[in-house]
Each structure stands twice: as structure tokens, then as C-alpha cells.
Amino acid sequence: MNAASIAARQPLPARTFTWLGRPAAAFGKVADKVEERQLVQRCLGGEARAWEEIVRRHSPRLYQLCLRFTGNSAQAEDLAQDALLRIYRALTSYDPAQGSLATWMTALTRNLLIDHYRRSRLERSTDSLDDPNNTPPAPVESRQRQPDAGVWQRELRDEVQAALARLSPELREAVILRDLQDYDYKEIAAVLRIPEGTVKSRINRGRIELARHLAPRLRKGTRML
Amino acid sequence: MxxxxxxxxxxxxxxxxxxxxxxxxxxxxxxxxxxxxxxxxxxxxxxxxxxxxxxxxxxLPMPELPPDFIPTVLARTSGQRQNLAGWGPTLRSLGRMLWQPRFAMGLALAWFSLALLLNVSGTHLNRIHAADLAPARWPSLVSRTVRRVYARGVRYYNDLRVVYEIQAALHAGSRQSSPVPPAHPSGQSQRPPYNWNPGTRTLARTRPAVPPASLTGWSLARIETEPDWKGRCV
Known part of the structure; x- marks a missing residue:
């Protein structure tokens, strides 16, 4: 694959989504907003099944957001649970006129993630490099070539997660919301409470930085395939 | 363009x-x-x-939710966990919490502190009766316990040998520095010596059963008003 072939490629096609993994933007566009509003009203009325439906519908996406932001499954589980707890307590303050339920829930979760990031900043700066969870992946060139495509794919996923973790939190959240959760720019601007132009700039810078982190691995993969 | x-x-x-x-x-x-x-x-x-x-x-694949995720969230919010998943996840999470070394250490320290307090206050759990649990009796129980602990502390302090030794040294020092009273005409010392009683572990002066008839008024007044004399021999 060379630059000319890349330049000649068509723009990225629209993605297809599964039900649980369906991004918020698609959900907001497809789902009946009246039904969503009724679901919230039933939940506020004390109907446990309505709250359970909300949890089942949005938990995978919130967990993914926390996992991709923190890179740690245990922390992601705790943070996603705390986020849902906060959402449950603040459900009375949700205003459907301000945006979809998914956007509102993501905004609350994002605030929790930023709080967690600020709290743990000092801990991260003093973390020992001996901790295997904090050890950055070894340089790609120093690894032996793995002929197994499955192994290579798993390693690539780990490195994508590691590259995400190396982005600044502002760029990381923008890239996650756009490229993993498929929010549109307007929704990201509502979640992050920044202008759309800033959203666009952050997404672009985050992608470029991510591509630079992944360049050695991706070049190697191109040679392999 | x-x-x-x-x-x-x-x-x-x-x-x-x-x-x-x-x-x-x-x-x-x-x-x-x-x-x-x-x-x-x-x-x-x-x-x-x-x-x-x-x-x-x-x-990147969509990550799978941990198995207990949704039941835990529901239990922490609307409390519907039992209806959805039974008591199993609740007990498992409780067990995980209790299994933490920090929790076990805190529990052990709390138990040790409670036992120490009960021991110091002389409280025996097997001697507590149902009538003692009535709120009307609590003030008297607390007052009695406080007095008992205080008396025990005072007794322990008074029984310390080092206390007597320090007091004896202070008295000896004060006798050497104080002016020597005039000798009694009969030649007897007007201050009786300290005697160590090993049974009670106390020092006491032996007071003469009957003051000598030849004591002057000055020496009688000194014996009666001297604080250590009164404190130890009465």
C-alpha cells in the first residue's frame, strides 16, 4: 500500500454496528426519542425494569469508554459502575431537550474519567517501571516476528490500546468518542463542552499522534501481509 | 477552490x-x-x-462486560439484584470485601481495642444481666465503672515501690536541709524512723503510743501538723 493508492481510496464507508455495540450517535438517530423519554419517565416513576433496561442498553458503551480511556479493566469496571450510580442519582436532572440520553450519560462518565485522571496523575508519575501494567510495550523492532496472524492481531490491539494511553487525555477522549463510539462532532462538542472547531482539531491531532505511535508496527504488518 | x-x-x-x-x-x-x-x-x-x-x-473489539457488572450496578442503585441474580453475587462481593487483608487487620485491631477497654474497665460480658441493659441504669453503671477504674488506678499508683522510694528520698533531703530542732532533754529522737512493711509494701513511721510527758508544746505542735506524719501514720 503506497501513498498514491491511499490517496486514491474512497472516503471511509459508514460502519455497521451490532445492537449492544451500537454507538450512541447511531442509537440516538435510530431509536425513538419518545420511547427513550418514556423509559426515563418510567424509571423516575420507580419502575425498576425501566432502569434495568437503561443499564443493559448503555453499560457496554460506557464500559468501553472507561476501558479505552484507562487501559485497565478493573479500573474501567469500577469507574463504569460509579458512573452508572451517578447517572441513577442524577437522572432527575436529565433534560431530553438538551440532547439524547446517551450523550448525557457519556458526558457524566467523561467527567468521572477526567476526575479519576486528575486524582491518579500523581500516582502515575511515581509509579514504578517495575509494574508490568505500566510498562510500555517493547519496541516493535526488538520483537521477534510472529508468523501467526491471530497473534499479530492481538499484539496490534494491545499496541493500539497502549498508543491510546500515550495520548493526552484531551486528544484521547476525542478520538475514543469519534472513532470508537462514533459520536458526530456536534455530540462530542456537547459532551466535552467545547466548540466544534476545537473538537475537529483535537480529533485530527489525536489521530495523527496515534498514527505516529503505531507507525512502526503498522509498517511491519504491511510487510508481513 | x-x-x-x-x-x-x-x-x-x-x-x-x-x-x-x-x-x-x-x-x-x-x-x-x-x-x-x-x-x-x-x-x-x-x-x-x-x-x-x-x-x-x-x-478493536467491543469489550465484554464482566459477568457481575449489571447485577452489581442494579444492586447498588435500585436494589433489584436479588430478583435478577439471587444472593450469589451479593455473597461473592461480600466475600471479596472480607477477604481483603486490610479489612481483616482492621477487624483484628478493633477486637483487640474492645477487649482491652473491657479488661481495663473490669467489665465481664458473662456477668451482664438483662436488667443492666435498661437505659435507666446506664448512668449508675457508668459512674460505678468510672469510680472503680479510678480507685484501681490510685491504688496501683500508691502501691508502686518507686513512689515510696522517691518520697523517702525527698523526706530525707528535706530533713537534712531543715534546721535541727533542739534536742529533747530525754535524748530520744522526736521523729520516729521509717519502717518498711513488706506485707503491704508501705513505709510508715511508728508513732509512739503515748507521747512522752516531757515533750514540749513546740514539738507536739510539729508532730500534729506535719503532713507526712499525718498521712502515713493515721
């Missing part, structure tokens, strides 16, 4: 890269981007890397 084409340098190309990949640019601008990518190797590599990175992101 010619302006866009003419001003498309590498920094501008980098700014527009995401828009180009997402198909947000008009046709002419996209064509200019393609031409620049063909002519500029660095921007071509940038575009290639961006495309590969986006493909890698799209290949």
Missing part, C-alpha cells in the same frame, strides 16, 4: 487530513489533497499511517 489548491502546503494538508479521510471535503479540495499526497512523500506517509491507524481502531 483555486485558493485552496494553491495554498495547500504540508501543514494545511495535515489540518485537513481527517476531513479528507471522512469525505468531508468538497470534490476539488479532495482532488487537491490526493495530488499533494502523490507529490509529497511525507504527507503520503502521513495519510497512509492515518488510514492504517483508523483501520486498527475499527478492528
Amino acid at each position: 483555486n485558493d485552496f489548491f494553491d495554498s495547500l502546503d504540508c501543514p494545511r494538508f495535515e489540518e485537513q487530513a481527517s476531513d479528507f479521510l471522512e469525505g468531508r471535503l468538497p470534490d476539488a479540495a479532495a482532488a487537491a489533497m490526493r495530488q499533494h499526497a502523490r507529490q509529497c512523500p511525507a504527507c503520503g506517509r502521513l495519510l497512509e499511517g492515518l488510514h492504517s491507524a483508523l483501520d486498527a481502531l475499527a478492528d
